Amino acid sequence: xxxxxxxxKGFYDENPVFRLALxxxxxxxxxxxVQNAVGMGAAATFVLLCSNFxxxxxxxxxxxxxxxxxxxxxxxxxxxxxxxxxAGFAPDLHKxxxxxxxxxxxxxxILGRAEAFAGKNNVLYSLFDGLGMGIGFxxxxxxxxxxxxxxxxxxLWGIPIxxxxxxxxxxxxxxxxxxxxxxLFLGLFNWIDSRMKK
Amino acid sequence: MKEILKLGGILMLITAxxxxxxxxxNSITKPKIELQKRLALERALLKALPTxxxxxxxxxxxxxxxxxxxxxxxxxxxxxxYAFVAKGKGYSSEIETMxxxxxxxxxxxxxxxxxxxxxxxxxxxxxxxxGEEKPWFQQQFMxxxxxxxKLDKDGGDINSITGATISSRAxxxxxxxxxxxxxxxxxxxxx
Numbered sequence: 138x139x140x141x142x143x144x145x146k147g148f149y150d151e152n153p154v155f156r157l158a159l160x161x162x163x164x165x166x167x168x169x170x171v172q173n174a175v176g177m178g179a180a181a182t183f184v185l186l187c188s189n190f191x192x193x194x195x196x197x198x199x200x201x202x203x204x205x206x207x208x209x210x211x212x213x214x215x216x217x218x219x220x221x222x223x224a225g226f227a228p229d230l231h232k233x234x235x236x237x238x239x240x241x242x243x244x245x246x247i248l249g250r251a252e253a254f255a256g257k258n259n260v261l262y263s264l265f266d267g268l269g270m271g272i273g274f275x276x277x278x279x280x281x282x283x284x285x286x287x288x289x290x291x292x293l294w295g296i297p298i299x300x301x302x303x304x305x306x307x308x309x310x311x312x313x314x315x316x317x318x319x320x321l322f323l324g325l326f327n328w329i330d331s332r333m334k335k
Numbered sequence: 336m337k338e339i340l341k342l343g344g345i346l347m348l349i350t351a352x353x354x355x356x357x358x359x360x361n362s363i364t365k366p367k368i369e370l371q372k373r374l375a376l377e378r379a380l381l382k383a384l385p386t387x388x389x390x391x392x393x394x395x396x397x398x399x400x401x402x403x404x405x406x407x408x409x410x411x412x413x414x415x416x417y418a419f420v421a422k423g424k425g426y427s428s429e430i431e432t433m434x435x436x437x438x439x440x441x442x443x444x445x446x447x448x449x450x451x452x453x454x455x456x457x458x459x460x461x462x463x464x465x466g467e468e469k470p471w472f473q474q475q476f477m478x479x480x481x482x483x484x485k486l487d488k489d490g491g492d493i494n495s496i497t498g499a500t501i502s503s504r505a506x507x508x509x510x511x512x513x514x515x516x517x518x519x520x521x522x523x524x525x526x
Contacts, residue, residue, distance in 0.1 A: 169454045203342050207349050214353040218360050225367030228375065235451050290455045307498055310455035 144265040147273030153246040154277035154319075155326045160246035164278055165315040167237050171294050174282030176230045178275025180219050180238060182268070185247050187215045189267030192255040199256070208251040209242070216241045246274055277322075284318050285309045375448070376433075380405075382446040383418040383435025392418065400520050405435070416443055419517055423509025425450060426457050426501040434510050436517075440480045440524035445473045445510070450502075457502035472496060472503065480524075481514035 153159045163181070167173045191211050192199075199207050220238045223231040231238065241247065250270055255263040286292055289309030291299035299305075308314045380392050380403060387405030394403050401420070407413035416437040423430050428451035435443045447461050463470050475493050476484065484507050485491020488500060495503035518524060 173454070198345075200342055200345060203346055206346060210346075210349050210353050214357060217357055221360055221364040221368070225364040225371060228371045232449075233454075305455075307456065311453065 140262065140265050143262050144269040147266070147269035147271070148276065149273075151270075152273045152277055152326075153249075153270055154274060154281075155322055157246075157249075158323070159249055160244050160274060161319070163237055163240065163244060164274075164281065165312070165319060167234060168278050168281040168285055168315060168318075169289070169310045170286045170292075171279060171282040172230075173233055174278035175275065176227075176234055177237060178271070178278045180223065180234070181241055181244060181247065181274055182271025183219055184212060184215045184241055184244075185250060185271040185274075186264065186267040188212045188247055188251055189255040189263040190260060192251045193258060193260045193263035196256050204256060205248075205252070208248060208256075212247055212251070213242045246270060281315070281318050281322065285314055289314055379433035379446040379448055380418055380435075383433045383444040384416050385435075385444055386415045386437075397520065400516065402517060402520075414438060417517060417521070419513055420448065421506075421509040421513035423505035423512075425452050425505040426499070427452055430460070430502065430505050430509065432506055432510060434476075434513060436514065436524075438524060440514065440518060441478050442476045442480075442510075442514075443478075445476055447473075447506075452499070452502045456496070456499040459496045459499060460502055460506050472506075476507075476510065481511050481518070484508075484511040484514070 147153065149156070151157055154161065154164045160181075163177055167177045188208070188211050192208055195207075216239060219241070220231075223234075223238060250267060254266045258266070283293065286294075287299070288306050289311075291297055291303045291305045306314075309318065377389065381387070381389055384392060384403075384405035386407060388407060388409050390409045391406040391411050392403050393406070393411065394401065403418040405415050405418060407415045416435055418433060418435040421432045421434050423432075429449070430447065430452070431449040433446045433448050435445070437443050450458070450460065452458050452460065460472050461470050462472065472494075483491070484493065486493050486495045486500070486504055486507055488495055489504070491507075493503075493507055
């Protein structure tokens with residue numbers, strides 16, 4: 138086990154969205170534009186980093202029977218901090234992410250890392266794990282967001298780039314587009330994986 | 336029994352620390368959030384009543400109706416018009432629009448205060464097309480009185496947004512209804 142490995146595993150090998158199929162709700166809901174995807178990813182990464190830090194710090198004092206409620210309290214605290222800070226300092230982003238910021242509390246990537254990693258490993262490893270997983274989550278959302286915004290709206294980061302004659306495929310920014318795009322990516326990565334094993 | 340007390344105690348300790356931390360964060364962000372809200376309202380009011388002085392838009396509340404009076408100079412002389420918030424049920428949210436009218440009842444400006452419509456469809460009520468400065472959908476309301484606020488699909492001539500008829504209709508009819516009420520409240524406009 139090396140720090141390097143803990144950090145990079147979240148990018149591909151254990152990418153929370155594409156490989157572990159965790160945190161799919163926000164991945165589907167707020168990947169309709171690149172801006173939303175990056176904003177959501179950054180917020181989730183911050184929460185993941187902080188919750189992994191605290192959880193691994195207190196892991197020896199936490200009784201096994203009540204570890205889940207304690208993790209949830211820790212996570213909810215950081216989510217509320219993000220929510221308040223975003224409302225105060227980035228009101229436009231806060232407006233467009235809406236209900237999905239408070240819903241980071243129930244994002245299973247975060248509780249999943251607390252339970253599977255931070256509760257069992259030391260602070261340094263947990264920080265690297267949290268950061269790597271957070272970046273992996275952000276990358277996944279961004280990749281889906283690029284496809285959806287480009288095909289569904291003809292834009293990237295809110296800037297029209299497909300030209301005036303491009304007729305956007307509205308389906309892609311609607312919920313079915315999220316399922317289609319995400320499903321195709323999951324299939325693609327599974328295919329790459331099976332090819333590499335051969 | 337003893338274990339329950341111990342577990343409960345630990346949980347209480349954790350939540351107390353979390354609560355303390357949050358109240359600290361809240362005390363820092365609260366004034367910021369209020370400032371952002373006030374700024375957003377001020378920006379919307381100035382968009383609705385572009386000819387009014389920014390210090391001379393005064394809230395009025397009568398018979399449960401709330402609106403703003405805009406004056407052209409800071410000493411509140413020279414009434415230029417009224418502004419109010421129109422609310423309508425959209426596709427996935429309540430759409431709140433700040434609407435400004437001059438003294439004859441013609442719309443001088445609009446600005447969406449709140450909406451959580453479908454991104455890429457309903458959100459086009461706020462879309463500014465490339466090279467333009469103002470949202471094209473709302474520009475259609477300019478200089479119109481409430482009688483002329485009707486979507487093309489309802490027999491009027493306001494172009495609705497493709498794929499977002501419900502959002503378009505919510506904005507248009509909420510402004511229409513709001514203006515009608517305001518006209519009653521003021522006892523008619525000076526046409």
